[in-house]
Amino acid sequence: MIRVVVQSAAIDLAAELEALERHGVGGIATFSGLVRADDGVDLLELEHYPGATERALEAVAATAVERWSLAAAVIIHRVGPMRPGERIVFTAAAAAHRAAALEACAYLIDRLKTDAPFWKREHRGGEARWVEARRGDDLAAARWQT
Amino acid sequence: MIRVVVQSAAIDLAAELEALERHGVGGIATFSGLVRADDGVDLLELEHYPGATERALEAVAATAVERWSLAAAVIIHRVGPMRPGERIVFTAAAAAHRAAALEACAYLIDRLKTDAPFWKREHRGGEARWVEARRGDDLAAARWQT
Amino acid sequence: MRMLYFAWVREAVGTGEEQVTPPAEVSTMADLIDWLSKDEPHATAFADRDRLRTAVDGVFAALDAPIAGASEIAIFPPVTGG
Amino acid sequence: MRMLYFAWVREAVGTGEEQVTPPAEVSTMADLIDWLSKDEPHATAFADRDRLRTAVDGVFAALDAPIAGASEIAIFPPVTGG
Numbered sequence: 001m002i003r004v005v006v007q008s009a010a011i012d013l014a015a016e017l018e019a020l021e022r023h024g025v026g027g028i029a030t031f032s033g034l035v036r037a038d039d040g041v042d043l044l045e046l047e048h049y050p051g052a053t054e055r056a057l058e059a060v061a062a063t064a065v066e067r068w069s070l071a072a073a074v075i076i077h078r079v080g081p082m083r084p085g086e087r088i089v090f091t092a093a094a095a096a097h098r099a100a101a102l103e104a105c106a107y108l109i110d111r112l113k114t115d116a117p118f119w120k121r122e123h124r125g126g127e128a129r130w131v132e133a134r135r136g137d138d139l140a141a142a143r144w145q146t
Numbered sequence: 147m148i149r150v151v152v153q154s155a156a157i158d159l160a161a162e163l164e165a166l167e168r169h170g171v172g173g174i175a176t177f178s179g180l181v182r183a184d185d186g187v188d189l190l191e192l193e194h195y196p197g198a199t200e201r202a203l204e205a206v207a208a209t210a211v212e213r214w215s216l217a218a219a220v221i222i223h224r225v226g227p228m229r230p231g232e233r234i235v236f237t238a239a240a241a242a243h244r245a246a247a248l249e250a251c252a253y254l255i256d257r258l259k260t261d262a263p264f265w266k267r268e269h270r271g272g273e274a275r276w277v278e279a280r281r282g283d284d285l286a287a288a289r290w291q292t
Numbered sequence: 293m294r295m296l297y298f299a300w301v302r303e304a305v306g307t308g309e310e311q312v313t314p315p316a317e318v319s320t321m322a323d324l325i326d327w328l329s330k331d332e333p334h335a336t337a338f339a340d341r342d343r344l345r346t347a348v349d350g351v352f353a354a355l356d357a358p359i360a361g362a363s364e365i366a367i368f369p370p371v372t373g374g
Numbered sequence: 375m376r377m378l379y380f381a382w383v384r385e386a387v388g389t390g391e392e393q394v395t396p397p398a399e400v401s402t403m404a405d406l407i408d409w410l411s412k413d414e415p416h417a418t419a420f421a422d423r424d425r426l427r428t429a430v431d432g433v434f435a436a437l438d439a440p441i442a443g444a445s446e447i448a449i450f451p452p453v454t455g456g
Contacts, residue, residue, distance in 0.1 A: 014160035021180060021231065028178045031248060032163075033374055036172045046373070047299055049366060052350035077373065085167065089374045098177060098456075099286065102252045105175070109244055109374060117347070117366075118373025119299035130300045133370035140245065179456055192455070193381055195448060198432035223455065235456045244374075255456060263429070263448075264455025265381035276382045279452035 001072040002065060004057040006048060008080040011087040016074060020094050025071040027098040029105035031091045037084030040124045046079040046088065049117035053077070056116040060108060068104040070095050075108055077118065107144050114141040147218040148211060150203040152194060154226040157233040162220060166240050171217040173244040175251035177237045183230030186270045192225040192234065195263035199223070202262040206254060214250040216241050221254055223264065253290050260287040293359075295328075297337075298368035301344065304337035321346050322355040324365065338367070345370055375441075377410075379419075380450035383426070386419030403428050404437040406447065420449070427452055 001023060013032065020028050035044045061073040072094040082088065091112070093104035120131040147169060159178065166174050181190045207219040218240040228234065237258070239250035266277040295310050302308045318327045325341070328334040338344060346353050347366040359365060377392050384390045400409045407423070410416040420426060428435050429448040441447060 013163050017159050017178070021178070021233075026180055026182045028176075028180070029251070030174075030176045030178075031244060032167075032174045032176075033244065034167060034172055034174070036242070047302075048373070049296065049298055049347070049350070049368070052347060052366070055350060056352075087167075096182070098179065098255055102177060102248070102255075106248045109248070113374040114371065115352075116373050117298065117368065117371050119369060120372045121299070130369065131372045133372050137374075193384075194455070195378065195380055195429070195432070195450070198429060198448070201432060202434075259456040260453065261434075262455050263380065263450065263453050265451060266454045267381070276451065277454045279454050283456075 001074075002058065002061045003072070003074045003076075004054055004061055005076045006050075006053050006057070006079055007076065008078065011076050011078060011090050013087070013090065016076060016090060016092065020072055020074060020092055023071045023094050025094045025101075026096045027101040028092060028094045029098070029101040031089075031105055031109045032087050033089040033109070035082055035084045035086050035088055041084060041122045042125065043081055043083060043123035044088070045081050045121040045123070045128075046077075047119045047121070048077075048079050052117050057112060060111045060115055063111075064093060064104045064107050067107070068093065068095055068100040070100065070104055073104065073108060075112060077112070077116070079118070110137075110140040110144060113137040147220075148204065148207045149218070149220045149222075150200055150207055151222045152196075152199050152203070152225055153222065154224065157222050157224060157236050159233070159236065162222060162236060162238065166218055166220060166238055169217045169240050171240040171247075172242045173247040174238060174240045175244070175247040177235075177251055177255045178233050179235040179255070181228055181230045181232050181234055187230060187268045188271065189227055189229060189269035190234070191227050191267040191269070191274075192223075193265045193267070194223075194225050198263050203258060206257045206261055209257075210239060210250045210253050213253070214239065214241055214246040216246065216250055219250065219254060221258060223258070223262070225264070256283075256286040256290060259283040293362065294364045296364060296366040296368075298366065301337055301368050304333060306333055319358060319360060320355070321348070321353055321357050321359055321365070324359055325355070325367070343369055375444065376446045378446060378448040378450075380448065383419055383450050386415060388415055401440060401442060402437070403430070403435055403439050403441055403447070406441055407437070407449070425451060 091108035095101040237254035
């Protein structure tokens with residue numbers, strides 16, 4: 001199963017996890033990214049490239065399913081305005097064994113950071129600023145090149 | 147925050163995740179281990195060494211918190227009888243950045259497999275068999291030695 | 293040809309979408325950016341090529357990628373999702 | 375001294391817990407297993423030392439670990455949790 005969703009609604013973790021567990025596998029690894037509250041940001045906006053985003057995320061998920069023989073790969077990404085503490089992104093991988101699930105989950109989040117057309121704008125007390133790309137994200141994505 | 151629980155009740159994922167998210171961090175990685183349904187097992191029993199188990203799990207969690215500067219580490223392990231598809235174990239790590247959360251979560255599950263006194267007994271159609279230790283678990287735990 | 297702009301590129305150009313009809317000699321993404329930069333606000337928006345990324349029909353493409361036959365070209369900053 | 379047994383070791387010994395009073399010359403875990411193995415069902419339960427793991431007062435311990443002063447000794451198979 002591949003499930004890729006770009007949505008403005010909040011991410012319902014419990015519902016996503018229950019859907020994953022219905023696949024009857026041995027292990028499920030997940031990653032949730034939250035809007036950080038500790039650097040003065042009071043609102044975060046996510047812009048994306050509709051259509052291209054979904055295709056990019058589906059390609060990332062499909063590669064993970066193939067590479068780690070996953071039973072399921074899930075990527076849910078929020079767009080639009082969100083507050084500190086809210087979930088921006090959720091990735092999950094389900095596999096018969098834990099190493100495959102854990103590695104694939106790390107792959108999903110590392111690759112989507114560089115492969116999917118999303119842009120963040122941070123608001124701090126009325127001032128808005130586009131977030132600059134992090135070199136660390138390129139390095140994290142590059143470590144999966146074989 | 148370190149949260150270690152050995153319980154016979156089902157693991158409430160949504161409640162555990164909400165507690166973690168209240169710590170206001172950037173990323174949360176989780177692993178859920180499920181009783182596998184695909185090899186004829188109709189009941190799994192988990193026995194443990196009360197007291198020693200909790201101390202071993204707390205030591206694993208404390209090491210992870212120190213090594214990856216975690217905001218939170220959680221290990222929930224079920225004991226007693228359970229059915230295929232039910233959660234045996236849940237580990238989670240919360241940190242400011244994703245790499246720390248993902249690595250620490252893998253550490254928690256790898257180490258508890260070798261460091262905590264749990265024993266599995268599988269039932270198949272009335273026949274019960276103690277599960278043998280897997281060499282792969284020792285190797286997975288050993289990769290964290292520095 | 294439909295142009296799409298995102299994030300601060302969208303703000304600098306002043307629109308998220310426009311139709312353009314480049315001449316035949318505009319054959320690569322770099323050519324297209326040069327051609328669009330003949331006027332403001334595009335010249336300012338596209339001044340620093342190192343800060344631009346592009347896609348042809350929804351697929352990431354390098355600056356030397358050919359654009360012949362493309363129906364949708366997007367120009368945007370490096371991505372910052374997740 | 376309180377002995378604890380778990381999993382198939384518990385089943386082979388026939389109890390999960392018993393009190394024992396080894397003589398003074400029993401100073402290591404290996405000595406204790408030898409001393410307990412003088413009778414059945416312990417002799418059979420402990421026959422294959424490679425399949426046994428042990429703990430002294432709740433902490434994993436090797437077969438050559440000293441047991442002087444210990445109040446609780448556990449003998450069990452390699453762990454299989456998670």
